[in-house]
Amino acid sequence: MSAKIIDGKALAAKVKETVRAEAEALPRKPGLAVVLVGDNPASRVYVTSKRKDCEECGFYSEEYALPAQTTQAELLSLVDKLNGREDIDGILVQLPLPQGLDEKQVLLAIDPAKDVDCFHPFNVGQLTIGDPVFQPCTPGGVMEMLREYGINPAGKRCVVLGRSNIVGKPMGLLLLHANGTVVTCHSKTPDMAALAASADILVSAVGKRGLVTGDMVKEGAVVIDVAMNRNDAGKLCGDVCYEAAAEKASYITPVPGGVGPMTRAMLMKNTLTAAKLHQGQ
Ligand code: GUN
Numbered sequence: 001m002s003a004k005i006i007d008g009k010a011l012a013a014k015v016k017e018t019v020r021a022e023a024e025a026l027p028r029k030p031g032l033a034v035v036l037v038g039d040n041p042a043s044r045v046y047v048t049s050k051r052k053d054c055e056e057c058g059f060y061s062e063e064y065a066l067p068a069q070t071t072q073a074e075l076l077s078l079v080d081k082l083n084g085r086e087d088i089d090g091i092l093v094q095l096p097l098p099q100g101l102d103e104k105q106v107l108l109a110i111d112p113a114k115d116v117d118c119f120h121p122f123n124v125g126q127l128t129i130g131d132p133v134f135q136p137c138t139p140g141g142v143m144e145m146l147r148e149y150g151i152n153p154a155g156k157r158c159v160v161l162g163r164s165n166i167v168g169k170p171m172g173l174l175l176l177h178a179n180g181t182v183v184t185c186h187s188k189t190p191d192m193a194a195l196a197a198s199a200d201i202l203v204s205a206v207g208k209r210g211l212v213t214g215d216m217v218k219e220g221a222v223v224i225d226v227a228m229n230r231n232d233a234g235k236l237c238g239d240v241c242y243e244a245a246a247e248k249a250s251y252i253t254p255v256p257g258g259v260g261p262m263t264r265a266m267l268m269k270n271t272l273t274a275a276k277l278h279q280g281q
Pocket residue numbers: 092093094095096117137138166
């Protein structure tokens with residue numbers, strides 16, 4: 001089998017177009033505040049692309065680039081100020097935070113109604129019981145991709161590699177809510193390769209290039225590569241050995257141009273959701 005490519009870039013453009021049209025119909029522009037602490041170069045790239053996404057969607061956006069020496073109190077005070085702003089619907093504090101800052105406390109301080117990342121325990125709880133206000137961006141983007149390509153997880157064996165709070169755990173929940181049978185693998189899982197090879201839908205979110213080899217892909221499986229790694233030449237790549245996997249899979253996501261653009265599009269969708277919420281729409 002030769003896999004069909006799931007075009008995340010094209011789908012993200014379509015999602016953003018819908019978001020833009022809905023945003024235009026609101027009395028007030030959706031507003032997103034992005035907070036970056038320190039000078040992690042990868043984070044800087046993400047923040048710049050978020051600004052571009054906001055422009056494309058007709059959103060108001062603000063960016064706060066704080067020095068690495070920022071104290072916990074200063075960061076909490078900024079979050080508090082943004083919580084109180086009527087023109088700001090979404091607050092995103094870029095992770096990871098520099099050492100010395102308490103990530104959990106910061107995420108807890110964000111007003112759950114402005115938590116467009118879906119990281120606040122209230123929103124994680126809503127997600128867990130199957131009644132989410134916001135979709136976690138990356139797993140939500142994966143679900144949109146599956147829907148767009150007519151792939152229904154119901155009754156399928158879904159294997160998720162990785163158990164992070166940002167991707168692996170919420171990914172498992174969304175697949176479970178879509179009636180998939182979910183197995184989550186992690187660093188202590190014995191024989192991950194065999195479990196992966198049993199998947200109808202395989203999602204890899206580990207961050208280790210070359211992790212998913214061709215023999216870990218079942219004939220006809222759907223392969224979703226969430227990771228963003230760099231190869232020796234500095235080029236972006238995922239966890240999956242793409243050529244080998246594409247020979248066996250029915251559908252596969254490329255890196256770049258797969259899940260990444262969808263994560264960003266879902267952030268815009270969540271900001272629109274927050275804006276509607278705040279404007280009583
Ligand atoms: N760092 C890596 N991915 C993300 C994300 O989706 N949201 C935030 N806030 N930080 C991140």
